[in-house]
Amino acid sequence: MKSAPLLQIEGLTVSPVVAPGHLLVNNVSFSLESGKTICIVGESGSGKSLTALSVMGLIPPQLKRQGGKIVFQDQDLTGLTNEQMRDIRGKRIGMIFQEPMTSLNPVLTIGYQIGEPLTVHLGLKGKALKARIANLLEQVGIPANRANAYPDELSGGQRQRVMIAMSIACEPVMLIADEPTTALDVTVQAQILKLLDELKTRMNMGMLFITHDFGVVADIADNVVVMFRGEIAESGAVSQVLKHPQHPYTMALLACVPDVEGKKPLKPIDYAWLNEAAA
């Protein structure tokens, strides 16, 4: 028998408060198992970040969830109060954002910032806290004696490692990563992707990974969800979707990714054709 998935989203719908008919996320459903990675891909404005923000209960106040269920470990998150959500965020669901510079506080040491969730959620103090911070830094490949460094003393890749250390501090069962490597160099990106994949396997986390890069999808995902104008165009196992796309939008999107061999001609998306194909 298969156990219930870690996260199950059903019919998630989000729209602006002032325009309830304008659906930014439209009837989105998918599920995520422990130890697996699901990638949401799409262009800007496709609703991929909003979907992730909805899971965390962090959608901006001018937007409203019109319907749908978000079941996380058999608990519907949509019914929870802010107070209850705060207990889940950072503790059972870790988060990593795109911009490592803006997500870290420049006037606090990285050790303090990694320690914050440990104090808030687990009540760690003193020596135990220090030891845990050192351990976390080592896990993400930063020497433990750098705990007193400020964010500006670190490179972009190191800052993103600090963000990862913060997000896994309370040993969450799920990690949400919103374009965590978009701002990084390719070589650093490859290191960070490898680190995330290792941590996911070691801690048996489920990972919800948002990206617009099909190369990253191919490297890290087990399953993929392709979003287009707020809806799921196509979803399935990564090999299936990348090699044998069924939906015209997925095909069009794949056709504009430049390949390393330079054999395939680039083809921009023909939206008029797409509208016809969808109709």
Next chain:
Amino acid sequence: MSDYILIARNLTKTYSQASGKLGFGHTEVKALDDVSINLQEGSTLAVVGESGSGKSTLARCLLQLQPLDSGEVLFQGRDLAALSGPELRRERKHLQMIFQDPFASLNPRMKIGEIVGEGLAVHGLGNAGEQRNKVEKMLKRVGMSKADMQRYPHEFSGGQRQRIGIARALVLQPKVVVCDEPVSALDVSIQAQILLLLKELQQEMALSYLFISHDLRVVRHIADEVLVMHQGKVVEQGKVSDVYAAPAQEYTRNLLNSIPGRKAMAA
């Protein structure tokens, strides 16, 4: 020799940085360390490297937007570094730049027509009517309309703004265009549109591109030759097809192996 439109020889540029506990000391960072390039007329030379490798400094130094420590930049045989202000200004209309960030590189208080027409006005090319005509034609060519001339940058998307940036650079009918990461802020679907537009315009206007990028997949598609930079030095250069098929240096190999999805997407 004569078909090189832009030649740079032995460029060096050093930045001095405050360092030490109180900032009294200083360390020198070599942003360009004996860099030489040859840009063939009508072709695209890509400069790739990680952040801090000196590729943007190279672009700025080639256009004399930043003074060089030493070295010479020959454009059609004339050393740009040795030119006086007014002479340099005259040459500048042949050397244009397309910037990375389509949000930061357009003045928010100017209308599109003014932004694209500014270069024509500065260089005094034609009367007001002719300038308007040129701007209108150029905007049309990059896929914008005449009505857009009266609008402001914030009314446009990232891809549209990049088209405006391209129109601004090309309306002067330059010979060399330096593109500093022109598509790295764009979605892949928009990126494909802009890359194809740049390629078409190169053919139509006989442009030579110096294309700066950190994305090796994009470089593979747009460039004829590639130059790999690391810590201010040229690590490797050659034809794109040769370098990608058989990189001679460990650093280049590592860079190529880091391209996401390389193995999975190849099959």
